[in-house]
Amino acid sequence: xxxxxxxxxxxxxxxxxxxxxxxxxxxxxxxxxxxxxxxxxxxxxxxxxxxxxxxxxxxxxxxxxxxxxxxxxxxxxxxxxxxxxxxxxxxxxxxxxxxxxxxxxxxxxxxxxxxxxxxxxxxxxxxxxxxxxxxxxxxxxxxxxxxxxxxxxxxxxxxxxxxxxxxxxxxxxxxxxxxxxxxxxxxxxxxxxxxxxxxxxxxxxxxxxxxxxxxxxxxxxxxxxxxxxxxxxxxxxxxxxxxxxxxxxxxxxxxxxxxxxxxxxxxxxxxxxxxxxxxxxxxxxxxxxxxxxxxxxxxxxxxxxxxxxxxxxxxxxxxxxxxxxxxxxxxxxxxxxxxxxxxxxxxxxxxxxxx
Amino acid sequence: xxxxxxxxxxxxxxxxxxxxxxxxxxxxxxxxxxxxxxxxxxxxxxxxxxxxxxxxxxxxxxxxxxxxxxxxxxxxxxxxxxxxxxxxxxxxxxxxxxxxxxxxxxxxxxxxxxxxxxxxxxxxxxxxxxxxxxxxxxxxxxxxxxxxxxxxxxxxxxxxxxxxxxxxxxxxxxxxxxxxxxxxxxxxxxxxxxxxxxxxxxxxxxxxxxxxxxxxxxxxxxxxxxxxxxxxxxxxxxxxxxxxxxxxxxxxxxxxxxxxxxxxxxxxxxxxxxxxxxxxxxxxxxxxxxxxxxxxxxxxx
Numbered sequence: 001x002x003x004x005x006x007x008x009x010x011x012x013x014x015x016x017x018x019x020x021x022x023x024x025x026x027x028x029x030x031x032x033x034x035x036x037x038x039x040x041x042x043x044x045x046x047x048x049x050x051x052x053x054x055x056x057x058x059x060x061x062x063x064x065x066x067x068x069x070x071x072x073x074x075x076x077x078x079x080x081x082x083x084x085x086x087x088x089x090x091x092x093x094x095x096x097x098x099x100x101x102x103x104x105x106x107x108x109x110x111x112x113x114x115x116x117x118x119x120x121x122x123x124x125x126x127x128x129x130x131x132x133x134x135x136x137x138x139x140x141x142x143x144x145x146x147x148x149x150x151x152x153x154x155x156x157x158x159x160x161x162x163x164x165x166x167x168x169x170x171x172x173x174x175x176x177x178x179x180x181x182x183x184x185x186x187x188x189x190x191x192x193x194x195x196x197x198x199x200x201x202x203x204x205x206x207x208x209x210x211x212x213x214x215x216x217x218x219x220x221x222x223x224x225x226x227x228x229x230x231x232x233x234x235x236x237x238x239x240x241x242x243x244x245x246x247x248x249x250x251x252x253x254x255x256x257x258x259x260x261x262x263x264x265x266x267x268x269x270x271x272x273x274x275x276x277x278x279x280x281x282x283x284x285x286x287x288x289x290x291x292x293x294x295x296x297x298x299x300x301x302x303x304x305x306x307x308x309x310x311x312x313x314x315x316x317x318x319x320x321x322x323x324x325x326x327x328x329x330x331x332x333x334x335x336x337x338x339x340x341x342x343x344x345x346x347x348x349x350x351x352x353x354x355x
Numbered sequence: 356x357x358x359x360x361x362x363x364x365x366x367x368x369x370x371x372x373x374x375x376x377x378x379x380x381x382x383x384x385x386x387x388x389x390x391x392x393x394x395x396x397x398x399x400x401x402x403x404x405x406x407x408x409x410x411x412x413x414x415x416x417x418x419x420x421x422x423x424x425x426x427x428x429x430x431x432x433x434x435x436x437x438x439x440x441x442x443x444x445x446x447x448x449x450x451x452x453x454x455x456x457x458x459x460x461x462x463x464x465x466x467x468x469x470x471x472x473x474x475x476x477x478x479x480x481x482x483x484x485x486x487x488x489x490x491x492x493x494x495x496x497x498x499x500x501x502x503x504x505x506x507x508x509x510x511x512x513x514x515x516x517x518x519x520x521x522x523x524x525x526x527x528x529x530x531x532x533x534x535x536x537x538x539x540x541x542x543x544x545x546x547x548x549x550x551x552x553x554x555x556x557x558x559x560x561x562x563x564x565x566x567x568x569x570x571x572x573x574x575x576x577x578x579x580x581x582x583x584x585x586x587x588x589x590x591x592x593x594x595x596x597x598x599x600x601x602x603x604x605x606x607x608x609x610x611x612x613x614x615x616x617x618x619x620x621x622x623x624x625x626x627x628x629x630x631x632x633x634x635x636x637x638x639x640x641x642x643x644x645x646x647x648x649x650x651x652x653x654x655x656x
Contacts, residue, residue, distance in 0.1 A: 022410070023410060023411055023412040023413075024409075024410060024412075024413075026412060027412050027413040027414075027416070031416055031437040032437075034437045034439075035437045035438040035439070051412050053383075053412045053414065054412060056468055057414070057465070059467075059468065060465060060466065060467040060468060063467040063617060063618065063621075064467065064617060066619065067616065067617040067618075067619060070619060309438070310438055311437065311438045312438065
């Protein structure tokens with residue numbers, strides 16, 4: 001049973017898809033895009049003809065994205081100021097990285113938290129500096145603190161007391177307890193300095209792409225699923241003109257043990273967003289990922305629902321089941337069952353402090 | 356066709372099916388709700404608003420509903436906007452008040468073609484006054500009094516200053532009165548249609564006043580602002596209007612703006628133009644009669 005392709009992914013995929021649209025369809029597009037946090041990106045599509053009132057919503061979304069970009073740049077500058085006290089180098093991840101690295105699609109992305117990566121040996125010192133400079137830890141109960149510090153790949157999220165901005169400080173990009181055995185040093189080796197900001201880096205292009213893929217396809221939170229998939233499609237769009245791009249990406253994915261999530265990323269970006277992926281490339285990724293026909297049809301059933309915006313116009317009767325299975329899957333990928341069961345039981349008994 | 360041209364039953368049916376499509380200010384809204392009292396209130400308080408066609412472009416689709424589990428037990432009202440639930444549910448008798456508050460939120464967050472200032476806006480003789488106000492300043496009471504004495508209501512809640520032209524976009528909606536001001540305005544303007552007060556809300560008791568038809572009809576008559584007045588109701592105070600410098604007025608207006616920060620440099624430009632055009636005042640008052648006389652005088656020349 002196939003689920004309908006929503007207007008949102010059609011509009012992101014190609015401007016040709018929207019040519020015949022009615023007022024109602026434009027209204028619905030804007031609603032879906034708002035739900036998916038993608039209105040500002042849709043607004044950047046070079047549509048030939050847009051109803052005037054829809055155009056106004058696009059302009060407004062760009063205004064919000066510009067404000068977001070200004071705020072993130074200030075945030076990054078402040079983080080750099082604080083960590084430079086002890087000369088701690090850090091890598092910007094996700095949204096802030098796309099923006100600071102100067103990618104077009106990074107300008108039109110709206111998000112509220114900044115993610116950074118520091119070396120594990122510097123983690124405690126970095127946290128101390130942040131606390132001394134106006135940030136506060138957010139997960140105050142002892143169990144949550146332990147959950148993050150022992151099992152996760154990041155500190156409990158920090159929040160700035162005055163600006164209320166969120167900061168996630170990671171020491172690696174996947175939980176140490178997860179099925180992916182990733183050596184973070186390999187990412188540090190290739191990271192790229194940001195011009196004008198001492199000791200600030202972004203991941204190399206392929207690593208950025210692989211990080212985005214593993215984040216999307218191993219995390220249970222699909223709230224921004226289609227936005228993150230669109231990030232991946234935009235990245236491939238920007239990077240794939242480089243010589244040997246596909247070969248390098250495949251090689252790097254193997255090196256880091258991230259073939260499987262990268263395969264899903266390419267497959268569903270092609271399916272939803274008409275991303276141009278050469279067929280032989282996709283076949284090779286699939287083979288290396290060990291994703292046979294049966295497994296693939298299960299994954300299709302799940303992701304073709306899970307990745308869509310949680311909007312009444314984009315869901316079917318199976319959507320919530322798919323979401324639940326994906327949620328369980330993400331936890332299973334994140335920690336071994338002996339850790340997971342006590343964790344989930346505990347969380348279900350204390351719902352209010354869900355991590 | 357206006358909303359009042361429909362029967363109450365029609366409104367109810369549309370609300371619980373495809374939604375009711377109507378215009379508020381510059382926007383076209385689709386509202387869906389199966390809750391009791393929403394249709395009655397909408398029919399009474401948005402009576403003069405134009406209906407839109409189902410085929411029109413809709414700016415904002417809004418749902419006021421209730422989780423099925425809470426339909427019979429301590430029933431609630433829940434506001435959603437394209438799958439976002441920005442507010443916690445409220446007791447169901449506050450459903451219409453919730454629509455009003457939530458719609459303020461919708462406009463403030465999605466109308467960046469305007470600099471949005473938290474204020475009442477009224478016009479007479481082609482001169483529009485902006486009354487920014489924090490809760491308790493007596494902004495809505497003053498607004499209702501002026502509306503009752505023949506001023507045109509542009510808004511009880513927000514000034515929409517066009518970034519492109521500097522003109523004010525009217526968005527006339529019910530005036531929301533709180534606590535003592537409900538009985539004060541009931542006495543001051545007996546001909547007003549005022550809704551049944553809803554008690555124990557976050558703002559105390561709240562009642563809505565229907566906007567006169569002439570104000571709603573003039574929704575598309577844009578006007579330049581001519582003064583910004585910061586009202587302060589004070590028991591026993593003499594009526595007193597004090598001009599403040601443009602610099603101070605600019606800063607105070609920025610503080611009362613919902614989206615000054617979002618607009619960045621453009622917000623600064625728009626507010627700068629507004630400051631060129633307007634004088635700024637602080638205003639202390641107790642007597643509504645004296646207040647109305649003073650502002651009548653201000654716009655008479």
